[in-house]
Amino acid sequence: MEATEFSLEFEGYWREKKKHGIPAAPGIYCVYTCIYSGKKQTCSPQKLIYIGAAENVRAALAEHPQQGDWESHIDTGEELCFSFAKLAPEHLERCLAALLFKHKPPENREYREAFPFDQTRLELSGQAGFLNKSFTL
Numbered sequence: 001m002e003a004t005e006f007s008l009e010f011e012g013y014w015r016e017k018k019k020h021g022i023p024a025a026p027g028i029y030c031v032y033t034c035i036y037s038g039k040k041q042t043c044s045p046q047k048l049i050y051i052g053a054a055e056n057v058r059a060a061l062a063e064h065p066q067q068g069d070w071e072s073h074i075d076t077g078e079e080l081c082f083s084f085a086k087l088a089p090e091h092l093e094r095c096l097a098a099l100l101f102k103h104k105p106p107e108n109r110e111y112r113e114a115f116p117f118d119q120t121r122l123e124l125s126g127q128a129g130f131l132n133k134s135f136t137l
Helices: 016-021 057-062 067-071 089-103
Strands: 004-015 027-037 042-054 079-086 120-126 134-136
Touching: 004 016, 004 027, 004 042, 004 089, 016 057, 016 079, 027 057, 027 089, 042 057, 042 067, 042 089, 079 120, 089 120
Parallel strands: 004 120
Antiparallel strands: 004 079, 027 042, 027 079, 120 134
16 A cells, blocks of 8 residues: 655744744644744754644644643753644644654654554655654554
């Protein structure tokens, strides 16, 4: 059986105080700790801590119930930042499951032990720090 392939292009990084700029669209999002350089206007991801999916990513991140858990990973000089990849709602769960099974971020509990979908191939591009750019499950 041939794998169904999905291409995800991640945009980012949005700092915590700028997350209202993340699209109000369906997609996958990643939560990182990062170091922000005001001089260079860049965010350098330090750790991937969570991967989520929502039909409206901006709304999901506005009042996320795990915000406090994410903040517990911040070290001195770091802050939270986010990346986003637009994806059709009907593919959110499958692609999220693949990313979680492959990467096992510390603040995700689901899909750590099993991937319950048919063979799936993901091709990632853009701002996808700490994620494998190409894999098949």
